[in-house]
Amino acid sequence: MKYPTFIVIAFTVLLVASCGINLFSPFSAKDYPEANQYQSGNLIDQGRYAEVLSNAEKYPPQDHVVAALGIMGFDLKLITNILSQTNVSPESLLISWLDKKDKDYLIDLSWGLGRLKREDYSQSPSKTFTLLVGGSAQCMLGLLLLADIANTNAINTEDGINDQEFEALGDWLINPPSNITNLFRVVGSDKEGNSYTIGGVIAGGATSALIGILYFSMQVGNTNINLSEISNIISSLDGDGNNIVDNNEVSNFILSLISNIATNI
Amino acid sequence: MVKKIFLCVIAIIALNVIAFPLNNYEHFYSFQSPYSIGIGKATTAIEILGTESFMANPASFSQKFSFELLLASVSLNHITLGIINDLPSLLSGDQNLIISYAVDLVGKPINFGIGLGLLSFNIPIGGDLILRLGINSLVNFFFEIHNPLSSAGFIDLLGNITGGGYIGASYSFKNISTGDTEVDKHLRLLSIGINLKMAIGSGIVENTTLDEIVLRQVNVSGKDILSNLQTTKFIPDIGILYKLPLDNKEGNKQRINIALSVKDIGGFKITVGGNEFTLIPTTFNLGVAYFIDLYDYIGSEITFRQNYISLDFHDLFFQRRDKDFFKRIHIGLSSEVLNFIDLFSLNLGVGLNGGYPTLGVALKFLGIIKLSGSVYTEELGVYAGQDPDVRYLISASIGW
Numbered sequence: 001m002k003y004p005t006f007i008v009i010a011f012t013v014l015l016v017a018s019c020g021i022n023l024f025s026p027f028s029a030k031d032y033p034e035a036n037q038y039q040s041g042n043l044i045d046q047g048r049y050a051e052v053l054s055n056a057e058k059y060p061p062q063d064h065v066v067a068a069l070g071i072m073g074f075d076l077k078l079i080t081n082i083l084s085q086t087n088v089s090p091e092s093l094l095i096s097w098l099d100k101k102d103k104d105y106l107i108d109l110s111w112g113l114g115r116l117k118r119e120d121y122s123q124s125p126s127k128t129f130t131l132l133v134g135g136s137a138q139c140m141l142g143l144l145l146l147a148d149i150a151n152t153n154a155i156n157t158e159d160g161i162n163d164q165e166f167e168a169l170g171d172w173l174i175n176p177p178s179n180i181t182n183l184f185r186v187v188g189s190d191k192e193g194n195s196y197t198i199g200g201v202i203a204g205g206a207t208s209a210l211i212g213i214l215y216f217s218m219q220v221g222n223t224n225i226n227l228s229e230i231s232n233i234i235s236s237l238d239g240d241g242n243n244i245v246d247n248n249e250v251s252n253f254i255l256s257l258i259s260n261i262a263t264n265i
Numbered sequence: 266m267v268k269k270i271f272l273c274v275i276a277i278i279a280l281n282v283i284a285f286p287l288n289n290y291e292h293f294y295s296f297q298s299p300y301s302i303g304i305g306k307a308t309t310a311i312e313i314l315g316t317e318s319f320m321a322n323p324a325s326f327s328q329k330f331s332f333e334l335l336l337a338s339v340s341l342n343h344i345t346l347g348i349i350n351d352l353p354s355l356l357s358g359d360q361n362l363i364i365s366y367a368v369d370l371v372g373k374p375i376n377f378g379i380g381l382g383l384l385s386f387n388i389p390i391g392g393d394l395i396l397r398l399g400i401n402s403l404v405n406f407f408f409e410i411h412n413p414l415s416s417a418g419f420i421d422l423l424g425n426i427t428g429g430g431y432i433g434a435s436y437s438f439k440n441i442s443t444g445d446t447e448v449d450k451h452l453r454l455l456s457i458g459i460n461l462k463m464a465i466g467s468g469i470v471e472n473t474t475l476d477e478i479v480l481r482q483v484n485v486s487g488k489d490i491l492s493n494l495q496t497t498k499f500i501p502d503i504g505i506l507y508k509l510p511l512d513n514k515e516g517n518k519q520r521i522n523i524a525l526s527v528k529d530i531g532g533f534k535i536t537v538g539g540n541e542f543t544l545i546p547t548t549f550n551l552g553v554a555y556f557i558d559l560y561d562y563i564g565s566e567i568t569f570r571q572n573y574i575s576l577d578f579h580d581l582f583f584q585r586r587d588k589d590f591f592k593r594i595h596i597g598l599s600s601e602v603l604n605f606i607d608l609f610s611l612n613l614g615v616g617l618n619g620g621y622p623t624l625g626v627a628l629k630f631l632g633i634i635k636l637s638g639s640v641y642t643e644e645l646g647v648y649a650g651q652d653p654d655v656r657y658l659i660s661a662s663i664g665w
Contacts, residue, residue: 024591024620025650035647041417045372060416125479
């Protein structure tokens with residue numbers, strides 16, 4: 001073999017070696033639980049959330065929700081920015097990072113939260129914290145959708161909803177009362193065939209967030225939060241206690257929720 | 266009866282697999298050198314690389330006296346190089362800068378390794394036996410931050426420091442006479458070997474999750490580190506090598522080597538949080554290598570005399586964490602491009618390390634100074650090609 005040929009081959013290999021290309025990769029089995037779990041964590045670390053969401057059913061439910069949150073902008077950078085702010089209320093922090101374009105990922109988020117709630121999260125602070133953040137995002141996105149339908153000059157959804165706009169949204173819902181039927185508009189369905197209404201998304205998100213607060217507070221031993229009050233709010237979704245949540249109960253729950261948010265921000 | 270014993274041995278070894286507290290699925294090795302890595306780690310059946318061959322397979326029999334007085338090696342990846350470069354600004358104490366830097370490091374593995382060998386001898390005794398002994402030490406460090414809300418956990422940390430020595434021997438049956446010509450014909454192509462490695466080591470292996478931090482259940486403790494240091498680990502290797510000549514020419518210008526080595530018998534274990542984990546399991550490694558001396562084709566006495574194409578399959582019984590077939594395949598092409606009476610030599614090697622291309626270079630000056638380097642990629646993921654980590658390894662030694 002001639003020297004120049006050998007040197008060219010050696011440099012080509014050096015170049016390829018430096019790129020981390022794997023020649024056996026096309027032949028490796030890739031679609032099994034252990035590999036999928038590593039893959040979702042890896043994709044989330046790299047910020048490739050869309051790839052997780054495109055095949056979310058293969059990945060752990062926690063990663064499904066984290067990817068949906070990540071694609072909407074809730075990542076480690078945002079968490080560190082939030083933690084560095086000291087004069088903003090927790091309620092504001094939980095909803096201030098959302099805006100109108102995040103509605104595109106509402107179904108992904110709702111589906112992921114549904115899958116996560118079917119897991120055992122009672123011993124896992126990371127799962128309950130994910131429920132908390134995911135649930136509040138889901139609830140807020142539902143409210144943004146509702147505000148878009150309201151389409152009043154009093155509410156500008158481009159930058160989220162502030163406290164006056166929450167009040168205006170609540171007023172719009174009950175004047176005239178027929179506006180409440182908008183709560184039951186279907187906004188989409190996931191790959192498992194679950195359909196989501198605006199009211200379901202708002203109420204479901206709120207209860208997920210409250211469950212997250214409840215369990216996370218218990219897990220970290222936080223005694224500052226009134227856990228019985230939170231339990232009562234969750235229970236109020238089923239106002240008559242017959243274990244069936246009807247449209248009236250959803251409407252009442254959401255009206256009460258909007259009023260509470262407007263008061264606390 | 267032999268089959269039953271063999272199956273029992275395999276079953277016992279299989280039970281050795283214990284769940285590993287790290288998100289990293291890298292295949293760790295107890296000894297790595299730049300040139301061996303540069304030829305894709307396909308060295309089980311290559312016998313001419315001195316200590317590197319002995320560490321891959323104790324049966325490697327090369328009847329040359331050699332020694333190394335000092336060997337130092339460093340390996341790191343490009344992330345670590347970048348951090349070293351940015352260290353002055355990070356040490357300024359600006360907390361916001363440090364936090365921002367840490368956030369940018371999410372999903373980017375940091376690793377480095379430092380090796381130090383103090384003595385290494387290959388001593389031929391008679392024509393059939395080679396005695397090998399040496400002292401070495403190794404420091405390994407791996408660190409990666411993940412998105413704390415994902416299922417990967419928050420922080421992966423592996424820190425390991427090991428010091429020890431080895432003593433072993435390789436024996437060739439080339440002069441054996443059993444009285445049976447046919448048996449002797451094959452037996453004389455065989456060599457066996459054993460490497461009794463002893464190590465004192467300690468380390469941290471931990472995947473810290475957000476849950477553990479919040480619930481204050483992080484497992485790392487100084488007690489573990491100290492208790493590991495008090496334990497001497499004994500992790501021998503054994504091997505067998507069969508050299509089949511393909512021609513009748515003097516000096517065997519072409520041959521095929523077939524080899525099997527059993528490495529790290531008993532496994533290299535460390536204790537973390539009261540639990541024992543196997544960092545490196547016992548592995549059966551199979552290798553085949555084709556050797557050709559190109560003198561008859563090129564006509565030069567100093568170029569392309571020792572050339573190998575080799576193929577290895579490491580961990581025949583899938584003892585490592587992942588069960589991917591292709592991560593275990595190693596292919597190498599090694600050539601002694603130039604050798605001027607052993608005073609100056611240049612070896613170039615290329616390979617595939619579990620599918621990733623590798624490149625290795627070994628230079629020898631004045632017969633005693635040896636410099637080696639390699640560019641390679643390790644697989645951190647579960648299957649070949651999932652999560653590459655490109656690394657650089659260089660070493661320098663003084664010896665003959």
